[in-house]
Amino acid sequence: MPGFDFDFFVIGAGSGGVRASRVAAAHRARVAIAEDRDVGGTCVIRGCIPKKLFVYAAHFAEDFDDAAGYGWTVGHRRFDWAALVAAKDREIARLNGVYKQLLARSGVELFEARAAVVDPHTVSVGGRQVSARHILVATGSRPWRPQIPGAELGITSDEAFHLPRLPRRVVIEGGGYIAVEFAGIFHGLGAEVVVVYRGEPLLRGFDMDVRRHLGEELARKGIELRFKCEIARIERGAGGRLVARLVSGAALDCDAVMFATGRKPSTAGLGLERLGVALDASGGVIVDEHSHTSVASIHAVGDVTGRPQLTPVAIKDGAKLAATLFANKPSAVDHETIATAVFSQPPVATVGLTEEEARARRLDVQVHRSTFAPLKHTLSGRAERTLMKLVVDAASGRVVGAHMVGADAPEIIQGVAIAVKLGATKAQFDATVGIHPTAAEEFVTMA
Numbered sequence: 001m002p003g004f005d006f007d008f009f010v011i012g013a014g015s016g017g018v019r020a021s022r023v024a025a026a027h028r029a030r031v032a033i034a035e036d037r038d039v040g041g042t043c044v045i046r047g048c049i050p051k052k053l054f055v056y057a058a059h060f061a062e063d064f065d066d067a068a069g070y071g072w073t074v075g076h077r078r079f080d081w082a083a084l085v086a087a088k089d090r091e092i093a094r095l096n097g098v099y100k101q102l103l104a105r106s107g108v109e110l111f112e113a114r115a116a117v118v119d120p121h122t123v124s125v126g127g128r129q130v131s132a133r134h135i136l137v138a139t140g141s142r143p144w145r146p147q148i149p150g151a152e153l154g155i156t157s158d159e160a161f162h163l164p165r166l167p168r169r170v171v172i173e174g175g176g177y178i179a180v181e182f183a184g185i186f187h188g189l190g191a192e193v194v195v196v197y198r199g200e201p202l203l204r205g206f207d208m209d210v211r212r213h214l215g216e217e218l219a220r221k222g223i224e225l226r227f228k229c230e231i232a233r234i235e236r237g238a239g240g241r242l243v244a245r246l247v248s249g250a251a252l253d254c255d256a257v258m259f260a261t262g263r264k265p266s267t268a269g270l271g272l273e274r275l276g277v278a279l280d281a282s283g284g285v286i287v288d289e290h291s292h293t294s295v296a297s298i299h300a301v302g303d304v305t306g307r308p309q310l311t312p313v314a315i316k317d318g319a320k321l322a323a324t325l326f327a328n329k330p331s332a333v334d335h336e337t338i339a340t341a342v343f344s345q346p347p348v349a350t351v352g353l354t355e356e357e358a359r360a361r362r363l364d365v366q367v368h369r370s371t372f373a374p375l376k377h378t379l380s381g382r383a384e385r386t387l388m389k390l391v392v393d394a395a396s397g398r399v400v401g402a403h404m405v406g407a408d409a410p411e412i413i414q415g416v417a418i419a420v421k422l423g424a425t426k427a428q429f430d431a432t433v434g435i436h437p438t439a440a441e442e443f444v445t446m447a
């Protein structure tokens with residue numbers, strides 16, 4: 001493709017941008033990518049990966065307790081926040097290096113600078129203007145916080161990964177993925193946690209049984225849940241502490257207020273509106289099923305679009321776009337029936353329709369539900385219970401939804417998701433011989 005400096009210029013080296021650039025390069029496109037922060041994006045640098053490392057760290061608290069029921073005497077335990085943050089930072093720095101190497105080995109030129117779109121085929125980056133046949137916007141999203149007095153005194157997940165010390169008491173606003181994941185992290189590491197959520201129960205959009213079950217489990221662990229409640233303002237308290245004043249008038253003393261109130265697409269300053277790239281009300285780039293925008297040479301994948309803000313979605317969309325543009329293989333990702341997990345403690349995982357969605361679609365809904373004490377906790381004595389649920393369309397016999405709250409739910413549902421995606425029936429689930437003794441076998445033995 002002569003006449004342009006590059007065939008493909010990608011703005012943003014997160015999950016979607018990196019995958020798209022590498023697939024494009026594998027198809028012999030001349031590719032550049034711009035990134036003004038570490039390479040790897042939200043997931044690798046300040047999202048999924050450090051979060052999961054923190055979840056592992058937090059879970060040891062329960063593991064030590066549970067070991068006693070198995071005859072172990074665990075000695076004096078002490079948690080060192082600074083050591084965890086440093087270990088996590090070393091791993092993230094390593095991954096940043098790995099991502100840079102992957103780009104270099106693929107022949108993708110990295111511009112370590114902020115980029116903006118000048119015209120449909122020109123990008124300004126690091127004081128230069130470069131031309132490209134296609135431009136990909138993969139700039140991701142950023143945490144958003146409500147505009148309340150004192151909001152600047154609070155933190156978001158970005159800062160939570162770098163706090164100088166573990167807060168003794170944290171107030172988290174929100175009831176979604178990040179709120180419940182960080183509630184489990186801070187609680188497990190020894191902080192007192194209050195979750196303030198404007199709705200009830202947690203995790204709007206998930207199956208109602210899952211939402212209720214998770215709330216019960218979190219409350220049993222000692223996480224304080226305040227529903228139908230919002231923070232009205234944050235004030236400085238005595239001795240460097242904070243006061244979160246709720247709309248109800250209640251005042252919560254704490255060391256940190258964390259906003260987990262959603263993420264907004266990062267499109268500010270990119271110059272997209274000026275070029276006529278259509279954006280939605282929250283600033284997200286509107287794309288068709290092939291990730292094309294309203295301007296023919298400009299495309300978008302990942303959190304910057306209105307699609308589910310999930311790394312595997314960005315990766316798949318990035319790969320498909322590159323194949324569409326550079327391998328002459330127009331293809332699109334099927335965004336139906338995407339499995340997802342919340343790394344709360346216990347974790348939640350789900351694929352397909354909730355019972356409520358299935359009923360709204362007027363399916364002939366049959367529900368199979370099971371709650372039980374996991375075998376491990378017969379000796380540990382922990383009161384935690386697991387929930388598993390299948391939603392079946394009785395007319396076709398197909399399992400249209402599978403939901404779980406309990407240990408290893410994300411690992412288990414990933415396997416179940418293949419069956420659900422393939423349209424397996426309940427009879428086919430039942431014909432599958434279980435693996436004993438596991439929790440997962442419950443999915444093939446539910447009456």
Ligand code: NDP
Nearest residue numbers: 146174175176177178179199204260261262263309341342
């Ligand atoms: P979510 O959209 O999951 O949750 C946002 C929460 O904030 C909701 O409970 C919402 O309430 C509440 N909220 C929104 N606006 C306000 C407001 N003005 N005042 C008070 N509360 C408000 O966003 P997160 O920030 O938790 O995460 C962002 C996205 O990142 C997720 O949706 C997910 O796609 C992705 N993510 C995925 C993870 C994973 O795969 N494990 C982990 C972390 C993030 P309401 O329910 O009433 O709208």
